[in-house]
Amino acid sequence: MQQRFYTITQLTQEFAITTRTLRFYEAQGLLSPQRRGRQRLYSPADRTRLKLILRGKRLGFSLAEISEMIGMYGKAPGEAGQLRLLMEKITARRTELLEKYRDIELTLKELDEVEAGARSRMAEIGGVFEDSAAPVLREEEA
Amino acid sequence: MQQRFYTITQLTQEFAITTRTLRFYEAQGLLSPQRRGRQRLYSPADRTRLKLILRGKRLGFSLAEISEMIGMYGKAPGEAGQLRLLMEKITARRTELLEKYRDIELTLKELDEVEAGARSRMAEIGGVFEDSAAPVLREEEA
């Protein structure tokens, strides 16, 4: 089991982030790379955690939320009450994620419509110049 | 065509936001409700825009990005160049959204695994008290 390590700049290049960001995440307790002297050495596990962090960010979670989510892995609460709490958190996250899932579906559908409108207008312009009607903001019932 | 309006507090209650938030969005040009004297009157169209804004927020977009996305609706650029630009933006957004889509799928899958682990530990505790092994953070290859 060869432990390959990454330097800070390797990670910044791979994930297009800055050193400041990595050190900030460390200060927030999201990462804790080893040290060789004063230098940081990121293990593959650290790299994986970083990927999880960035994924959380893409989905709009705060660092605090991400911290909590990552904490769900790795930890094995021994007490029953703690386990119940964990399960509740999981359910809450799942609900939240499914909501985002539907949000994305809706948004994608709307993008399709806008694109369709744009295509037809492109076609018109390709022929003769005419005025075209703007697509209207629908109002579905709540 | 009866134009029903909403007061600012109605909207805050319906969407669980504050008046400050609504006025802030207005100051940012995301909403522009009519006025009756100094009072704001939100039309159904305003309400729909608000829903779009909140959806964008849930997905982690900034208000500036949301503003641009909403701008895609409603506008009908007459010039061909503008249309091409619009199409490009649409493509970019779609790519971004699909990425989030996959992010969610991954996260949901991982939640499932954590939950499964928690369940089995619950079962153990239900029986006799034993030590249980913590689930480990996998490292898939990049």
Add this chain to the structure above:
DNA sequence: ACGTCTTTTTACGTTAAAGTCAACCGAGAG
């Protein structure tokens, strides 16, 4: 050994998205 480059630490600055607070206005109830 030397200069250059990277890394670290510390400290202060910045931006987006609101929250909080204070003071004021206008409409209707009593």
Add this chain to the structure above:
DNA sequence: CTCTCGGTTGACTTTAACGTAAAAAGACGT
């Protein structure tokens, strides 16, 4: 008329997530 209730405006404050700058310590190629 006075009181109260919403609504409005403006100023100030806050928080998260970094950016930027400065100074010093290693690390590296020649």
